[in-house]
Each structure stands twice: as C-alpha cells, then as structure tokens.
Amino acid sequence: MPENLLPTPSANPETLLPADPSVDAALTANAPVASVVVAHPSSSLAWALLADEAWERGATLESYAYARVGYHRGLDSLRKAGWRGAGAVPWSHEPNRGVLRSLFALRRAAIAIEEPGEPERLTEFLNGADPAVLPALGA
Template sequence: MTSFGDLLGPQPTLLPGDDEAESLLLDHTAPEEVAAAHPTASIAWAYLAEAALSDERTITAYAYARTGYHRGLDQLRRNGWKGFGPVPYSHEPNRGFLRCVAVLARAAQAIGETDEYARCLDLLEDCDPRAADELGVG
C-alpha cells in the first residue's frame, strides 16, 4: 500500500538528496555558490527561486524554479519515478523539487501563464495532495 492509500499505485519515490549541498545551504553559503558547485541539487535552485520571487524578480524566479524542476525530474526518473505516483513532501530530500514546482506555479500565475500554473498545481496534487498547502500554493 502506498502512503496515499492506493493499493494498486506505485510506491512513493524517495529521493536520496544531496547532503553536501543541503549542509552548505544550512550553513548559510550563498545559494548561487551551492547551485554552481551542485547544479543537480534542486534544493539550491529552490532557495534561489524563492529569494528571487520574494524580491519580486518574477522572471528570474521562474527561470531558477524551472531549472530546479527539471533537475528534480531527472533525479526522480533515475530513482524509478515513471512520471506519476507519490513524491511525498514529508520526505525532506523531495522538498527541493516540490518547492521548485511551487515557485514555478506562483511565478507562472504572476505572469499570466495560466496553463503552466494549472499544470504545476496538478503535479503537486499528484505528487502529494498535502504539498500545495504545505508550500502555500493554490
């Protein structure tokens, strides 16, 4: 049984994370430095995207979030995700990807890209029905 109660659905995908990138970010290393040193770490892109969005640099936030989203998709696929199925928010290493999706949704909404906004909300819902609320989207 998956963590979302679907007996026939795929098991949740739990990303391994990037301990070094996460440690650097927690030690207040500049996210730009972390992303440059660890470009596959969605969490670094999430930090950059969230900061840009809070500074009202919407297009920059969109670009950072899209980069982190695509890096996260690559990791998910390498870890058995087939484009659907649970990606639990409760699993800390999944949060970089999910945070990027949330910022991408907010940035898309801000520039009037309603189709992308809806796709991001659908993806968050498919990954974890609690993720959008946890991330303040929707």
C-alpha cells in the same frame, strides 16, 4: 485456481529521493545560495531557494527561470530514483522537498506571468505528488 497471496506492486509506487548531505551542509553553513547552485547544479533544492530569493526581491522572470531549471533537475532526479511520470512524491520525505519546492515556485511564477495552462498543470502535478504540498507551502 489458488488465490495469489503475494502483494501486488502499486502501478505507481511512491518515490523517495536520496538525501544530499553536501547540499544540506552548504545550506546549513549559510553559504550563499548562488554558490550552492554553482557547486551543486543538479540540486533542485538549491534552484528552488534561488527562485525564492529572486521572487522575494520582485524578479519574477528570474524566479521563473530558476524554478524551471529546478523543475527539470528535479524530474531528472525523480526518474533516476525510479519515478515513471506518476505516483506519490511525499512532502514528508525531506529529500523530496527540493523538487516539490521547485514545482511550487514555478507554479507561483507562472501564475504571476499569466502563462496559459501552466499553473493548472503544475497544480495537478503537485496534488498528484502529494496533496500536502500546497498547504505546506502556504498556497
């Protein structure tokens, strides 16, 4: 039997989300993050930034809730981009950072509220997506 010389696709190819220029433009123009979320509710980056704002003012449960929404919006985006529940989501690809930041913010808040099992699950998710995420975000 002849050797197959065609490349075999990875079982879990990396996922690269598309850019969202309208969200980027709003954030670059220093629009209030809450208004960016209202205008772009599917943006996991906007939700992650809102979670960060809540975290910075000590509103842990608010941060958790915003991050949870960003996480779910991110999962929707990943699936739409072909993600099948596993595989690389590279931090180096700028449009992926919104979902990865949402996951990080959710992990941070889950640790703070001592949610059983969730920090470990999110750590595993982040490391599976890209081991560079946690060091990049200072964890």
